[in-house]
Amino acid sequence: MKNRLTTILHQTERLVADRNELKARVQRLDGELGDLRRSEEVLRARVAELERENGVLRKARSAEQGVAAAGTKERIDELVQEIDRCLALITPAAQHN
Helix, strand or coil: CHHHHHHHHHHHHHHHHHHHHHHHHHHHHHHHHHHHHHHHHHHHHHHHHHHHHHHHHHHHHHHCCCCCCHHHHHHHHHHHHHHHHHHHHHHHHHHCC
């Protein structure tokens, strides 16, 4: 009988330790989730900003009515690439939600 009680006691202690580890892990994951959500918000804001800037550049380009401004096209291409990078960063974060 004493052996059974000792075994049960050890199992209980192990279960309590496992519960505490899991609880700590949940807290860490909650913190990571919060960080990822904040990062997503920042990236979404940056994408919106870049899209606005891209729109302004496109309007400026069309206002020139065919007069090619080499720097403007390059800048638009850079902005589009940056938007694509931001979207690529946002996409994995959104899939975890």
